[in-house]
Amino acid sequence: MSSKILIAVRFDAEAKNGGDYQMMRAFAAELQRPFETEICFGVPKADQLNDVAAVLATNLDRPLEAWRTMLACQARGIPFVIYTLHHPHAGIEAYLRTGTQGIKAKIAKAADFDPVSYEAILWRIRTVASVMKLRGWLPQGSVREAQKSLVQHADAVVCCASAEIDVLSGDIARPEHCYIVPHPTDAPPAAGAETVPGRVVVAGRIEARKNQITALEIARALSNLDFVFVGGKVNSEAEYFANFETSLANTPNASYKPNLPKADFYPFLASAEIVLNPSFFEVTSLIDVWCVENSLPLVTTTHTYLRGEGAFGQFDPTSTEDGIRVLKHTLETARTGRRSLKPLRDANTTTMVNVMGSLT
Structure with missing residues (x-):
């Protein structure tokens, strides 16, 4: 029986090298002790799902890649887990109303400052950019429906705190089969640093x-x-x-x-x-x-x-x-x-x- 865990991250995760990618790499290191792990970028290809015991994906706020990955897993009977990383809609809306500038401010206004509509517009823009750069067509679909489907149909929904479950329930839907796993960090501990007053x-x-x-x-x-x-x-x-x-x-x-x-x-x-x-x-x-x-x-x-x-x-x-x-x-x-x-x-x-x- 396979012991391989496939970790699916956003297609541009390596280039962005943001906190979510670093976090999934930390999970990969943690999971390597009892399992074999592999990281893939974007929706996994068919051969990447061969001999896989389970798939861990992330980022509910940019859900179309994770959603398509879940559908591919369901077709093969592979357990699928989503680590949500859901940002509170109240905070995103505050940013869209008061923090955006330039083209992002125009997109925010076109989305009527709704976080899900804003993400849907951005995804269309990313898709066009991907095609123009000959990287291929990104997954398409309804952002709102993809989020609901992930929350309600994943084999396990993993949040970082009970407060995230509460916000997720209000913003999207109450998750089934939910677990709480705090964010990992591989940063070194503070040792011997002298505090600078002020x-x-x-x-x-x-x-x-x-x-x-x-x-x-x-x-x-x-x-x-x-x-x-x-x-x-x-x-x-x-x-x-x-x-x-x-x-x-x-x-x-x-x-x-x-x-x-x-x-x-x-x-x-x-x-x-x-x-x-x-x-x-x-x-x-x-x-x-x-x-x-x-x-x-x-x-x-x-x-x-x-x-x-x-x-x-x-x-x-x-x-x-x-x-x-x-x-x-x-x-x-x-x-x-x-x-x-x-x-x-x-x-x-x-x-x-x-x-x-x-x-x-």
């Missing part, structure tokens, strides 16, 4: 969704703190990056470090007195997870499933005033002998090894 680190690619310009507005109101932005430029977000540079130049207590190697990034992050994540929405940011696991004071968006206690705060990413208030309060908490930050974990979690093992 340093606020804002980490992430410089793009509208990450909302760094709001962080700069917060910085100008808190001139006694030193804000350091760490993250690469996104080629498709040139307009936002230009606006970021202009705002940065007008913020004396802020500086910018482009991409740092992983070996340097986490020691630098650990030097922060507090970390700020102003993103419009997250599932659970891997940087946020690292901060909570290493008791590094954190302020993050309200639109995330991560929860902590102690020096942990959440703010409305559309409100600079709320960001100022929460950052000041969380920093005060950290400075009054309560720097410790503890994760609030769900009691009924499991591992991806257990989930896949139950189906094979």
Whole structure:
């Protein structure tokens, strides 16, 4: 009997090399202990499904590849698992209404600021681009119906937290056969880093969704703190990056470090007195997870499933005033002998090894 797990990721995952791809690679490493694993990009070809015990796919918010993969698995009787990575619609809508610029703002308006309609339009654009680049035709279908089908018909639906199950139930449908597996991280632990008083680190690619310009507005109101932005430029977000540079130049207590190697990034992050994540929405940011696991004071968006206690705060990413208030309060908490930050974990979690093992 086969012990091979096929992990299906988005067709452009390797080129993007984002957090979701890094996460699935971490799952692949975890699953390699009891199973053989292979990663495929996009919908697996017929021969890639030969001698496969089960398939793990991801990304419910961009569902057509995962949906087509599920249909192919059902036709062959192969168990199919979806790791949802569902961003809260409330956070996406806030981004579409207030955070988009240029062509994305026009698409958001054409979609009437509805997250599912917005994704459907973007998928059509990606399909045309793929054909023009001779990469082939991407899977087509209804984004909304594909999401419902995945939630209701996958052999297992895996979420990162009970809060994600609740949001998923309201945004799309209540999942059947659901498990909770927290996001894995292969980042090194904080070891021996010296805290720099007043340093606020804002980490992430410089793009509208990450909302760094709001962080700069917060910085100008808190001139006694030193804000350091760490993250690469996104080629498709040139307009936002230009606006970021202009705002940065007008913020004396802020500086910018482009991409740092992983070996340097986490020691630098650990030097922060507090970390700020102003993103419009997250599932659970891997940087946020690292901060909570290493008791590094954190302020993050309200639109995330991560929860902590102690020096942990959440703010409305559309409100600079709320960001100022929460950052000041969380920093005060950290400075009054309560720097410790503890994760609030769900009691009924499991591992991806257990989930896949139950189906094979």
